[in-house]
Amino acid sequence: MKLHEYQAKGVFADAGIPTPASQLAETVDEAVDAAEDIGYPVAIKAQVQVGGRGKAGGIELVDDADEAREAAERIIGMDLKGLHVGSVLVEEAVDFTNELYLGVTMDRNEGRPVAMVSTRGGVDIEEVAAEDPDAIAREHVDPAFGLHPYQARRAVYDAGVDRDVAGDVASVLTTLYDLWDDRDATETEINPLMVTADDEVVAADAVMNIDEDALFRHPDLAEMEDETAGDELEAKANEYGFDYVRLSGNVGIIGNGAGLVMTTLDLVDYYGGEPANFLDIGGGAKAERVSNALDMVFSDENVDSVVFNIFGGITRGDEVAKGINTALEQFDEITKPVVVRLAGTNAEEGMEILNTELVEVEGTLEDAVQRAVERAQEVAQ
Amino acid sequence: MSILVDDDTRVVVQGITGGEGKFHAEQMIDYGTNVVAGAVPGKGGEEAAGVPVYDTVRGAAREEDADAAVIFVPPAFAADALFEALDSPVDLVVAITEGIPQQDMASVYKRLQETDTALVGPNCPGVITPGEAKLGILPGNIFSDGDVGLVSRSGTLTYQVVDSLTQRGIGQTTAVGIGGDPIIGTDFVGALERFEADPETEAVVMCGEIGGEDEEEAAHYIAENMDTPVAGFIAGRTAPPGKRMGHAGAIVGSSGAGTAESKINALNDAGVPVGDTPEEVADHIEGFL
Numbered sequence: 001m002k003l004h005e006y007q008a009k010g011v012f013a014d015a016g017i018p019t020p021a022s023q024l025a026e027t028v029d030e031a032v033d034a035a036e037d038i039g040y041p042v043a044i045k046a047q048v049q050v051g052g053r054g055k056a057g058g059i060e061l062v063d064d065a066d067e068a069r070e071a072a073e074r075i076i077g078m079d080l081k082g083l084h085v086g087s088v089l090v091e092e093a094v095d096f097t098n099e100l101y102l103g104v105t106m107d108r109n110e111g112r113p114v115a116m117v118s119t120r121g122g123v124d125i126e127e128v129a130a131e132d133p134d135a136i137a138r139e140h141v142d143p144a145f146g147l148h149p150y151q152a153r154r155a156v157y158d159a160g161v162d163r164d165v166a167g168d169v170a171s172v173l174t175t176l177y178d179l180w181d182d183r184d185a186t187e188t189e190i191n192p193l194m195v196t197a198d199d200e201v202v203a204a205d206a207v208m209n210i211d212e213d214a215l216f217r218h219p220d221l222a223e224m225e226d227e228t229a230g231d232e233l234e235a236k237a238n239e240y241g242f243d244y245v246r247l248s249g250n251v252g253i254i255g256n257g258a259g260l261v262m263t264t265l266d267l268v269d270y271y272g273g274e275p276a277n278f279l280d281i282g283g284g285a286k287a288e289r290v291s292n293a294l295d296m297v298f299s300d301e302n303v304d305s306v307v308f309n310i311f312g313g314i315t316r317g318d319e320v321a322k323g324i325n326t327a328l329e330q331f332d333e334i335t336k337p338v339v340v341r342l343a344g345t346n347a348e349e350g351m352e353i354l355n356t357e358l359v360e361v362e363g364t365l366e367d368a369v370q371r372a373v374e375r376a377q378e379v380a381q
Numbered sequence: 382m383s384i385l386v387d388d389d390t391r392v393v394v395q396g397i398t399g400g401e402g403k404f405h406a407e408q409m410i411d412y413g414t415n416v417v418a419g420a421v422p423g424k425g426g427e428e429a430a431g432v433p434v435y436d437t438v439r440g441a442a443r444e445e446d447a448d449a450a451v452i453f454v455p456p457a458f459a460a461d462a463l464f465e466a467l468d469s470p471v472d473l474v475v476a477i478t479e480g481i482p483q484q485d486m487a488s489v490y491k492r493l494q495e496t497d498t499a500l501v502g503p504n505c506p507g508v509i510t511p512g513e514a515k516l517g518i519l520p521g522n523i524f525s526d527g528d529v530g531l532v533s534r535s536g537t538l539t540y541q542v543v544d545s546l547t548q549r550g551i552g553q554t555t556a557v558g559i560g561g562d563p564i565i566g567t568d569f570v571g572a573l574e575r576f577e578a579d580p581e582t583e584a585v586v587m588c589g590e591i592g593g594e595d596e597e598e599a600a601h602y603i604a605e606n607m608d609t610p611v612a613g614f615i616a617g618r619t620a621p622p623g624k625r626m627g628h629a630g631a632i633v634g635s636s637g638a639g640t641a642e643s644k645i646n647a648l649n650d651a652g653v654p655v656g657d658t659p660e661e662v663a664d665h666i667e668g669f670l
Binding site: 108111213247255280 | 408456457480481482483484485486487488490491506518519520522523533534535536537538539540541544561563564588590591592593594595598614616617618619620621624625626627628629630631634638641657658659660
């Protein structure tokens with residue numbers, strides 16, 4: 001779960017990390033009032049959970065009320081990389097001499113957290129990592145002990161941070177690690193941490209992503225989840241408890257198990273189609289889950305056909321088939337052709353039970369995907 | 382021969398009194414697995430799935446000579462169950478639980494490095510040696526005894542590939558589901574080392590997916606150390622960057638780390654053919670035998 005910048009800044013500020021004065025605004029008038037309040041120049045920043053907001057026109061520096069109004073009118077309600085901008089953060093502009101990068105994340109290859117510092121802040125750090133890995137100082141952390149003070153200092157010195165601010169930067173890094181640890185974050189990041197002419201450090205941006213599997217022990221953070229932040233269908237999938245990712249193609253995909261569903265997407269592509277989504281229905285396939293899944297895929301207007309691929313393990317194919325029949329019978333009209341393939345335990349019995357007036361049945365994964373791709377092409381014409 | 386488990390493996394099931402734990406303990410026993418005990422705090426002295434329950438894993442290991450633990454404990458308590466298993470005499474732990482907080486697993490992983498215990502999972506379907514034993518939730522009926530080892534990050538994708546093999550009359554020595562989480566115990570290299578050392582395994586299938594660098598490390602290991610031929614499959618070629626594709630570990634970074642392409646190239650460079658479809662993987666394996 002990603003926090004918005006203003007939420008992450010709130011968490012960081014509460015922990016003692018210096019942040020610029022700022023106010024959240026949901027309307028143009030609120031934004032102008034906030035700007036007047038804070039004093040110019042201010043930055044008007046779109047609150048959407050995507051990187052590269054500045055380049056995409058989601059951040060503007062303004063010097064007076066007219067400019068503030070103009071910027072807020074443009075940014076509030078805009079579509080930024082496919083996301084709707086519902087609010088802006090109006091923030092004191094910081095005069096800086098240097099921009100640093102500070103971050104804490106899980107190094108999955110090491111199975112340990114890593115704290116990072118770079119003097120190349122203000123740009124996409126993954127690009128820096130790819131071009132010039134030595135520009136980032138890294139300290140792996142033993143989770144039993146946390147980030148030792150010497151490690152924070154070493155990272156700061158190794159990165160080549162100006163000696164006059166080294167102590168302050170190390171202290172911010174320590175806080176960033178502690179927040180990562182205490183709040184079950186997958187990422188905490190400040191990019192940039194600005195260094196001012198009089199050697200103050202200020203967090204000009206804030207990223208905090210929380211491990212969804214740990215939200216049960218952080219009810220305060222769970223409450224911050226913005227269900228409107230993503231795609232509408234993705235929000236609906238969340239409600240139904242499906243793992244779902246929306247793509248841009250026209251072949252809808254429902255299956256069980258992450259690897260097999262990904263494979264089904266890949267096969268749609270391999271056979272010349274374009275996948276519309278990833279939908280993992282999970283274990284079992286009771287009629288209600290099947291009908292929820294179909295409802296999701298049918299309500300995606302890009303979808304022209306659906307491939308339904310279930311490999312029954314402990315779940316038996318005949319039970320899945322009954323679930324599919326019951327679910328489909330609930331729809332007044334099946335607007336998009338559905339191709340079903342069942343495999344595994346009791347698959348043959350299942351395929352006999354399937355109501356072929358409602359679905360097309362194929363015996364193999366490859367055949368089912370090819371059929372669905374053909375049907376999508378027919379419908380699209 | 383086989384790796385990790387066989388008909389001598391004596392299994393304690395942690396969480397055997399829960400719905401899933403009980404159901405799958407019964408399924409394991411039906412398959413012929415030597416399940417000797419359950420371990421559930423506060424339920425010592427009871428019986429579940431026809432075996433005695435102990436309060437602690439150590440108690441079960443001492444009294445019933447259990448040497449492997451299978452964990453069906455809800456995510457909030459799973460890390461504690463893992464620590465307990467690692468601090469007991471068992472030398473294999475298979476963790477089925479999905480949704481363990483990442484930081485809990487980092488702590489477990491650190492402890493794991495200090496022990497000689499093998500961990501499979503978490504968030505995995507388990508391990509099966511066909512005809513001998515299964516530890517986990519794999520459907521026993523689709524597997525058959527034979528010469529091919531299989532290691533995979535995904536459950537149902539494993540079943541798909543096994544089904545293709547079994548329909549061609551190709552059986553398996555052992556199939557290992559290593560799990561879809563970012564932090565896991567046995568990784569590809571760990572499983573491949575065991576298959577390489579197993580004289581009966583004539584060929585190996587590895588099913589990888591997007592995210593992390595395990596497949597790249599495996600490719601390097603295969604090129605340097607393996608005589609047994611390997612065929613691969615990589616799921617997630619069409620996955621968009623920055624989106625978690627079901628598994629917590631199946632994610633391509635926003636700047637393109639962990640892509641299917643990188644893994645397929647690494648495997649091809651190591652001389653490992655990668656199938657475009659699961660059937661093609663079975664074709665490669667058939668060619669090896």
